Amino acid sequence: MNSAKRILWAFFFLMPLLVLNTGNVFANITDNTTDDTVPDVTARVARISFLQGEVQIRRAGSDDWERAAKNLPVVEGDEIVTDSNSRLEIQFDTYKYLRLDENAYIKFTALRDEGVAISLPQGSMSLRILEFDKDRSYFEIDAPKTTIAVQKTGMYRIDAGDKNDTEIRVTATLGGQLQVYSENSGFTLKDGRSAKINIAGNYAGEWNVDDASRYADDFDSWTLDRDTAIAKRLRDASYDKYYDRDFYGAEELNENGEWIYTRDYGNVWRPYKNATSRYSDWSPYRYGHWRWVPPYGWTWVNDEDWGWATYHHGRWVSYDNYWVWSPYGQHRQRRSWWRPALVIVTFNGSLLCWYPLPYGYGYYNYNRHYNIRNNTTIVNNTTIINNTTIVNNPTPTPTVDPSNYSVKERVVDPAQYSVKDPRNQVPPTGIIAVDASEFGRAKNYRIPPQAVAKEVLTKVPNDNQSPPILPTYKELNGNISKEILVQNPKVERINTQVKTGATERKIGVPMDEILREQKVYGNRSPIPRTTNGSETTNNSDSRTERKTGAVIRSQTPVKQQDDGNNGNVETRQTTPRTPRNDTPIRSTGSGNSDERKSDSTTEKPRRNDRDNNQTPPYSPPIRQQEPPRENPPERRNDTPKPPREQPQEEQRRSEPRQERQQEQQRSEPRQSESKKEESKPTPPAADRKEKP
Numbered sequence: 001m002n003s004a005k006r007i008l009w010a011f012f013f014l015m016p017l018l019v020l021n022t023g024n025v026f027a028n029i030t031d032n033t034t035d036d037t038v039p040d041v042t043a044r045v046a047r048i049s050f051l052q053g054e055v056q057i058r059r060a061g062s063d064d065w066e067r068a069a070k071n072l073p074v075v076e077g078d079e080i081v082t083d084s085n086s087r088l089e090i091q092f093d094t095y096k097y098l099r100l101d102e103n104a105y106i107k108f109t110a111l112r113d114e115g116v117a118i119s120l121p122q123g124s125m126s127l128r129i130l131e132f133d134k135d136r137s138y139f140e141i142d143a144p145k146t147t148i149a150v151q152k153t154g155m156y157r158i159d160a161g162d163k164n165d166t167e168i169r170v171t172a173t174l175g176g177q178l179q180v181y182s183e184n185s186g187f188t189l190k191d192g193r194s195a196k197i198n199i200a201g202n203y204a205g206e207w208n209v210d211d212a213s214r215y216a217d218d219f220d221s222w223t224l225d226r227d228t229a230i231a232k233r234l235r236d237a238s239y240d241k242y243y244d245r246d247f248y249g250a251e252e253l254n255e256n257g258e259w260i261y262t263r264d265y266g267n268v269w270r271p272y273k274n275a276t277s278r279y280s281d282w283s284p285y286r287y288g289h290w291r292w293v294p295p296y297g298w299t300w301v302n303d304e305d306w307g308w309a310t311y312h313h314g315r316w317v318s319y320d321n322y323w324v325w326s327p328y329g330q331h332r333q334r335r336s337w338w339r340p341a342l343v344i345v346t347f348n349g350s351l352l353c354w355y356p357l358p359y360g361y362g363y364y365n366y367n368r369h370y371n372i373r374n375n376t377t378i379v380n381n382t383t384i385i386n387n388t389t390i391v392n393n394p395t396p397t398p399t400v401d402p403s404n405y406s407v408k409e410r411v412v413d414p415a416q417y418s419v420k421d422p423r424n425q426v427p428p429t430g431i432i433a434v435d436a437s438e439f440g441r442a443k444n445y446r447i448p449p450q451a452v453a454k455e456v457l458t459k460v461p462n463d464n465q466s467p468p469i470l471p472t473y474k475e476l477n478g479n480i481s482k483e484i485l486v487q488n489p490k491v492e493r494i495n496t497q498v499k500t501g502a503t504e505r506k507i508g509v510p511m512d513e514i515l516r517e518q519k520v521y522g523n524r525s526p527i528p529r530t531t532n533g534s535e536t537t538n539n540s541d542s543r544t545e546r547k548t549g550a551v552i553r554s555q556t557p558v559k560q561q562d563d564g565n566n567g568n569v570e571t572r573q574t575t576p577r578t579p580r581n582d583t584p585i586r587s588t589g590s591g592n593s594d595e596r597k598s599d600s601t602t603e604k605p606r607r608n609d610r611d612n613n614q615t616p617p618y619s620p621p622i623r624q625q626e627p628p629r630e631n632p633p634e635r636r637n638d639t640p641k642p643p644r645e646q647p648q649e650e651q652r653r654s655e656p657r658q659e660r661q662q663e664q665q666r667s668e669p670r671q672s673e674s675k676k677e678e679s680k681p682t683p684p685a686a687d688r689k690e691k692p
Contacts, residue, residue, distance in 0.1 A: 037337075037362065037363070038337070039337050039339070039363065039365070040365060040368070040371040041295050041296050041371060042337065043075055043076065043111075043295055043296070044075070044076070044111050044112050044113055045073045045074065045075055045111075045338050046073070046074040046075075046090050046091060046092045046108075046111060047071055047072065047073055047074060047090070047091050047248075047249060047308055048068055048069065048070055048071065048072045048074065048088065048089070048090055049070070049071075049089050049090065049091040049097070049249065049308075050070065050087075050088065050089035050099075050226065051068060051069065051070050051087075051088055051089075052086060052087045052088070053082070053083055053084075053085050053086025053087065053102070054067075054082075054083035054086050054490070055067070055068035055080065055081070055082050055083065055086055055088050056068060056080070056081050056083075056486050056489055056490050057072070057074075057078055057079065057080050058078070058079045058489075059075075059077070059078060059292070059293070059294055060075075060076070060077025060078065060294060061077075061294065062473070064478065064485060064486075065081075065485075065486040065489035065490075066291075066484050066485055066486060067483065067484060067485075067486055068080065068088070069301055070305065071301055071302055071304075071305075071307060071308045071311075072291065072301050073291075073293050073296075073299055073301075073340075074090055074108065074111070075108070075111060075293060075294070075295070075296075076108050076109075076110060076111040076112065077107075077108060077294075078107070078108050079105070079106070079107045079108075080100070080105070080106050080107075081104070081105045081489075081490045082100050082101070082102055082103060082104045082105075082123070082490075083102065083103070083490050084102050084103060085102055086102050087099065087100065087101060087102065087219075087222065088100040089226060091248060091249060092111075092116060092248075093245075093248045094130075094131075094234070094239070094245055094248045094251070095129065095130040095131040095132070096116075096127075096128070096129050096130070096132075096139070097127070097128045097226070097230065098118070098125060098126070098127050098128075099125065099126040099127075099128070099222075099223050099226065100123065100124075100125050101123055101124040101125070101126075101219045102123075103122070103123050103162075104120070104122060104123025104124060104125060104160075105120075105121055105122045105123055106118055106119065106120050106123075106125065107119040107121075109142065109505060109507065110507055110508050112508060113137070114137060114138070114508070114510075115137045115138030115139060115140070115510055116137075116138070116139050116140070117138075117139075117140045117141075117142065117505065117507075117510075117511075118140070118141050118142070119141075119142045119500045119501070120141055120142065120143050120158055120160045120500065121143075121144060121160060121497075121498035121500050122160055122161070122162050122163070122498065123160060123162075124157065124158070124159045124160070124219060125141070125157070125158050125160075126155065126156070126157045126219065126220070126223040127139070127141070127150070127155070127156040127157075127158075128155050128223065128226075128227060129150060129153050129154060129155075129156075129176075130153060131153060132150060132152060132153045134149075134150070134151055134152075134512075138150070138510035138512060140510060140511060140512065141158055142500035142501035142502075142505060143158055143160045143168050143170075143500055143501075144160055144161075144165075144168055144199050144498050144499065144500055145182060145183050145199040145204075145499060145500070145501070145502065146168060146170075146180065146181065146182055146197055146199065146500075146501070146502055147180075147181045147501050147502040147503070147505075147511055147515055148170055148178050148179070148180050148181075149178065149179040149180075149181075149510070149511070149512035149515075150176075150178060151176075151177040151178060151179055151188075152175060152176055152177040153175060153176065154172060154173060154174045154175045154176020154177065154191065155172075155173045155174040155176055155223070155227075156170070156171065156172055156173075156176050156178060157169075157170070157171040157173075157219075157220070157223075158170055158171075160498075163498055165199075166198060166199060166200040166201050167196050167197060167198050167199060167200075168196075168197050168199060169194060169195065169196050169197070169215065170189060170194070170195050170197065171189075171193070171194040171195075171212045171215065172189050172190060172191055172192070172193060172194075172212065173191065173192060173212050174191070175191050176191055177189070177190050177191060179512055179515075179516065180195060180197065180207070181502040181503075181511075181515040181516075181519050181520075182197055182199070182204075182205040182207070182502055182519070183204070183205055183502055183503075184204075184205040184519065185205050185206075185519055185520070186502075186515060186516060186519040186520040187207065189209070192211065192212050192213070193209050193210070193211070193212055194209070194210050194211065194212040194214070194215050195207045195208065195209045195210075196208045196210070230251075233251040233252060233254070233255070234251050236251070236254045236255075237250065237251035237253075237254065238250070238253075238254065238259065239251075242259055242267050242269070242327055243309070243313075243314075243327040243336075244332070244336055246313070246335060246336040246337075246338070247309045247313055247327065247336065248308075248309075249308035249309045250308075250309035250327075252305065252306040252308070252309075253269055253306055253309065253310070255306070256271055256272055256275040256304075256305075256306040257269050257270055257271040257272050257275060257306075258270055258272070260324070262319060262324070264319065265317060265319065265324070265326045265359060266326065267326075267327075268317075268319070268324040268325060268326045269310070269324065269325045269327075270322055270323070270324045270325075271306070271323070275304070275306065276304075279303075281429060281447070282323075283323060283429060283430045283432070284310070284311070284316040284323060284325075284356050284430070285300060285302075285311070285316075285341065285343055285354060285355070285356060285432055286432050286445060286447075287302065287303040287304065288300055288301050288302040288303045288304075288307075288311075288443075289301055289442075289443045289483075289484070290439065290440050291484070292440065292472070292473035293340065294473075295371075296340040296367060297340065297367030297370040297371065297470075297472075298340065298341075298366070298367060298440065298470055299340035299341060300340065300341035300343070309327075310325045311341060311342070312338050312339050312340070312341070312342070313327060313328075313336055313338070313339070313342075314326050314327045314328055314329070314342070315328075315329050315342065315356065315357060315358065315359040316342075316356035317356070317358070317359050317425040317426075318425055318426060318427050318430065323430075326359060329357075329359060329360065329361065329362070330359065330360050339363060340367065341354075341366075342356065342357040342363070342364075343355060343356060343357055343364070343366070344356075344357055344358075344364050344366075344422075344461060345364075345366040345467060345468055345470070346456060346459055346461070346468060347436065347468050348433070348448070348452055348455060348456055349452075350435060350436055350437075351433040351434070351435065351436065351448060351452065352433065352434055352435070352436045352439050352468065353431055353432065353433045353448060353452075353453075353456050354366075354431075354432055355422070355426050355430050355431045355432065355456070355457070356425070356426060356430060358421075358422045358425045358426065359425055364461065364467070365467065366467045366468070366470065367467075367470070368466070368467050369466075369467070369469050369470070370470070370472060421460075422457045422460060423454075423457050423458075426457060428447075428450045428453035428454055428457070429447055429453070431447065431448055431452075431453040431456050431457070432445050432446070432447065433445070433446060433447070433448040433452070434446070439470065439471070440470075440471065440473070440476055440480070441476060441479055441480050441481055442480075442481040442483070443481070443483065502515055502519065503515060503518065524552060525552045526552070
C-alpha cells in the first residue's frame with residue numbers, strides 16, 4: 001500500500017515535467033526548480049523606501065490618484081506629487097536613491113535596466129548615486145527647459161521652482177559631475193559647484209556658477225541624514241553572502257531579524273519577535289493590501305517596514321513554529337527576477353484565499369489571464385541581464401533530498417508528507433482570505449475557519465488548474481477604499497503642464513550625446529583629443545601649430561556670383577598673402593613693399609644734398625642708420641636726437657613742414673625716372689599756406 005502511495009506521489013510531482021511547455025501556471029515544478037525563468041513581465045521596478053506626510057501617485061493610463069505608501073512599487077509612467085510638509089525617498093537599486101521635498105511633482109519618463117529618465121516640472125529633488133557607469137546605463141533629469149545628465153557617482157540637487165520662476169538651480173557635491181543642457185547651450189558642472197540657469201527673459205539659456213555650500217538648507221540636511229542611515233545598513237548587509245544584488249532593500253533585514261542555518265532549507269532569515277509583535281497572529285502576506293500596478297497586475301504591498309525583499313523574492317516557510325524566509329526557491333543559477341507576489345491564489349466558495357508559495361515550487365502567475373490579454377510577455381524592451389550566463393550563488397541553498405527525511409526526524413509518513421507539500425510548510429493560520437467581491441477594494445483580510453484552511457492546502461495547483469480570473473482595476477469602477485483612492489488629489493493645486501527638457505525626449509533613449517552634439521558642437525565633429533585633453537595629431541613634427549576651436553571647422557563652400565550678364569561666376573576663398581619676414585621696415589602708406597625697401601637702401605639722404613636743397617624722396621626713418629642732421633630747424637641742441645618710436649602719421653607731423661615740402665619737391669624728378677612709384681598726395685591746405 002505504501003509503495004502504491006509512493007508511486008502516486010512520485011507521479012504527482014513528475015507530471016509537470018511532461019507538460020512544462022503547455023502554458024501551465026507554474027514555471028517549473030521539479031526538484032531542480034529555479035527562479036531564473038524569464039517571467040511574462042520584466043519591467044523594472046523601484047520602491048518607495050521612505051515616506052513622510054501626504055504623498056500621492058497616479059499610474060500610467062489612469063485618471064485616479066492613489067495614496068502612496070512605504071514599499072509601494074514604482075514603474076515607468078508613474079507620476080508622484082508631495083504635499084506640504086511631506087518628503088519622499090525612492091530606491092532604484094542598492095546604489096541609487098531619489099528624494100523629494102515638499103510640493104514637488106515628478107514623472108518617471110523611463111525606468112529600465114538601460115537607464116532612468118525623470119521629469120521634474122516643479123519642486124526640489126536630491127539624487128544620491130553610490131555606484132555608476134555611464135557607459136552601461138544613464139540617469140537623466142528633465143527640468144523646465146533643461147536636461148541634466150549624470151556623469152559620475154555623487155550627490156545632486158535640482159531645484160525646478162514653480163511655474164512663476166524664471167530660473168532653476170542645479171548642484172553637484174560629494175564628487176559628482178553633471179552635463180547640463182539648456183535650449184541653446186550646454187556646460188559641465190563639477191563637484192562643489194552650483195549653477196543658476198535662466199529659463200525665461202532676455203538672458204534665457206545663460207547660467208551663473210557659484211560655490212555649492214552657499215545654498216545648503218534643511219532639505220540637504222535631511223538627505224545627508226538618510227545617507228548616514230543607508231550607509232550603516234549597507235555595511236551590515238549580507239549581499240553576496242546570503243543573497244545577491246538583485247535583492248535591493250534586503251539591507252533592512254539585519255536590523256529586524258537574524259540568519260540561521262537549517263538542514264531543510266539552508267540559510268534562512270527569521271524576523272525578531274519585536275519586529276512582528278505589533279501585529280496580531282502575524283504571518284506573511286497578511287498585513288498589507290493589494291494594489292494594481294501595470295503592467296504586472298495585482299501586487300502585494302506589505303505593511304512591515306522591512307518586507308520589500310521578502311515579499312518579492314524567495315519563499316516563506318513555517319519551520320519549528322517560526323516563519324522563516326529563504327532567499328531562493330531552491331536553487332539559483334541566473335538573475336533573481338522581481339515578482340509582484342509569491343503566493344498561491346485560489347477560490348473556496350465565496351472566499352478568495354492566498355498563502356505563501358511553497359519552497360521548491362516555480363513561480364505561480366496568478367496574474368496570468370491579465371498578462372495574456374494584454375500581451376505583456378516582454379514589456380518596455382527591458383534588457384534581460386545574464387539571460388544566458390549562469391551566475392553561481394556564493395552560498396547556494398542546499399538541495400533538499402526527500403529521502404533524507406525519516407520518521408524519527410519528522411513524525412510523519414514520508415510517502416504522504418514531503419517538503420514540497422504545502423501542508424508541511426504552511427500551517428492553517430497561514431491562509432489569508434477575503435470576500436471575493438471585496439478583493440482589491442479594501443483591507444478586510446482574515447484567517448478563514450480551520451476546516452476551510454485545510455481544504456485550501458489540499459488543493460495544490462497543477463497543470464489542469466488555471467489561476468482564478470481576478471478583476472482588473474477598471475472593473476472595480478472606482479469602488480475602492482478611501483485608504484487607497486484619493487478624493488481630492490494634490491495635483492489639482494499644482495501646475496503639471498510646465499515644459500521640461502532641453503529638447504523633446506525619445507522614450508528609452510539617453511539624450512546626453514544627442515544634446516551634446518546639438519547644443520555644444522552644433523552638429524559638427526569635435527576636435528579629437530587624448531585623455532589628458534591635448535589634441536591628437538598624426539604629424540610627428542613637434543613644431544606643428546597648436547589647434548584652435550572646439551570643433552572641426554568646415555571649408556568655405558564655393559559661392560556663385562552674378563557676372564552682370566545673367567551668368568554665374570565661380571569665386572573661391574583665397575588665402576591672404578603672408579608678409580615678408582625679411583623686411584625690417586613696417587609697411588605704411590601706398591606702394592609696393594619691395595620698392596620701399598629698395599629706396600630705403602639705395603637712396604639714403606646725404607648731407608651735401610641737404611646743403612644744396614635737394615630733398616631725397618621720403619622714406620620712413622631707420623633707427624641706427626639715419627645720419628645726424630646738420631643744423632635742424634628750431635632745435636636748440638646741436639646734437640641731433642634719434643627719432644622716437646611712434647606711429648608713422650605722428651612722426652610725419654612732428655617733422656618741420658618745410659622739410660616735408662622740400663622732400664616732396666625733390667621726389668618729382670625721380671617719379672619721371674621710375675614709373676613704378678606713384679606721386680604723393682598734395683598736403684593739406686593748411687600745410688601749403690604756412691611758411692617757416
